[in-house]
Amino acid sequence: AAGVIQSPRHLIKEKRETATLKCYPIPRHDTVYWYQQGPGQDPQFLISFYEKMQSDKGSIPDRFSAQQFSDYHSELNMSSLELGDSALYFCASSTQGQARDQPQHFGDGTRLSIL
Amino acid sequence: AQKITQTQPGMFVQEKEAVTLDCTYDTSDPSYGLFWYKQPSSGEMIFLIYQGSYDQQNATEGRYSLNFQKARKSANLVISASQLGDSAMYFCAMREGDAGGTSYGKLTFGQGTILTVHP
Numbered sequence: 001a002a003g004v005i006q007s008p009r010h011l012i013k014e015k016r017e018t019a020t021l022k023c024y025p026i027p028r029h030d031t032v033y034w035y036q037q038g039p040g041q042d043p044q045f046l047i048s049f050y051e052k053m054q055s056d057k058g059s060i061p062d063r064f065s066a067q068q069f070s071d072y073h074s075e076l077n078m079s080s081l082e083l084g085d086s087a088l089y090f091c092a093s094s095t096q097g098q099a100r101d102q103p104q105h106f107g108d109g110t111r112l113s114i115l
Numbered sequence: 116a117q118k119i120t121q122t123q124p125g126m127f128v129q130e131k132e133a134v135t136l137d138c139t140y141d142t143s144d145p146s147y148g149l150f151w152y153k154q155p156s157s158g159e160m161i162f163l164i165y166q167g168s169y170d171q172q173n174a175t176e177g178r179y180s181l182n183f184q185k186a187r188k189s190a191n192l193v194i195s196a197s198q199l200g201d202s203a204m205y206f207c208a209m210r211e212g213d214a215g216g217t218s219y220g221k222l223t224f225g226q227g228t229i230l231t232v233h234p
Contacts (some may be wrong), residue, residue: 033221042206042224043160056221088158092222103150104210104222106160 002026004093004107012113015083021076021110025093033056033075033104034066043090049074049103050096078112079114118142119207119225127231128197130190135182136192136228138207147211149190151181154204163205166190194230202232 005024013019025032031050035043036059045058049068060066063081068074078085088111093106120139128134140149151163164176166183174181182191194201208222 017223035222042226043222045223048221058221070164092160103162103165105162106152108159111158 004091004105006074006089006091006107006110008110009108010111010113011052012115014115016081017054017081019078019081019112021078021089021091021112023074023076023091023093024105025072025074025091026105027093029093029105030072031094031096032072033092033094034060034074034076035092037088037090038084039087041087046076062113083114085112087112117225118223119209121207121225121228123228124226125229125231128178128194128232130199130232130234131196133193133195134197134230136194136205137189138191138225139189140207141188142208142209142211144211147209148180149183150208150210151179151190151192152206152208152224153201154206154227156203160206164192166223192194197232199232199234202230204229 007022031080033048034046036046037043047066048056052068063079066076088109090106090109092106094104118141121153147168149166153161153163164174164179164181166174166181173183180193204227206227207225210220210222212220
């Protein structure tokens with residue numbers, strides 16, 4: 001079965017640079033979530049989109065922005081990168097029409113390292 | 116206040132034995148869902164099991180079962196017949212606003228428990 005695709009898998013940047021992470025949800029999933037997992041930490045919710053509109057916002061820095069496109073893929077744009085942005089970034093997808101017991105499906109994550 | 120609490124930073128179990136990973140939660144929402152995810156050292160998040168707040172029976176999924184005690188606000192994961200491949204980080208997570216058969220709510224995770232299975 002098709003899964004959530006994230007790209008790139010690994011990304012190395014320097015301080016003050018920008019980065020763009022991409023997420024392709026499972027086909028027919030209309031909701032995308034972004035999470036940030038720092039080293040040794042639990043995943044923290046950043047932002048979510050439903051039908052291309054922002055549906056919820058968590059602890060996302062102002063330096064970050066995201067959007068969901070007409071084909072439902074999503075991009076997380078990160079600017080003025082800081083050392084503390086080094087983390088594993090997950091994208092997850094779901095559909096609002098799903099049964100309650102259906103979970104969010106996670107991609108394999110993008111590991112971002114800031115030098 | 117922490118919404119999901121996993122009090123066991125690390126757990127050890129002998130292969131083929133059962134192990135219980137603890138999770139307590141805090142919410143005022145009457146409708147919520149509880150999830151367990153497994154995160155191996157490779158990093159991916161693998162869904163294991165779900166329990167809805169209105170479900171009368173404890174969820175089971177193969178070797179995984181959930182000991183759901185609503186009054187105590189606990190949702191402990193029980194892994195039976197542990198295997199070496201079960202060694203991983205395990206996260207308990209909650210999704211609030213889980214009513215009506217649809218949900219778009221974010222997940223709130225606990226701190227995780229590292230499980231090590233010994234041969």
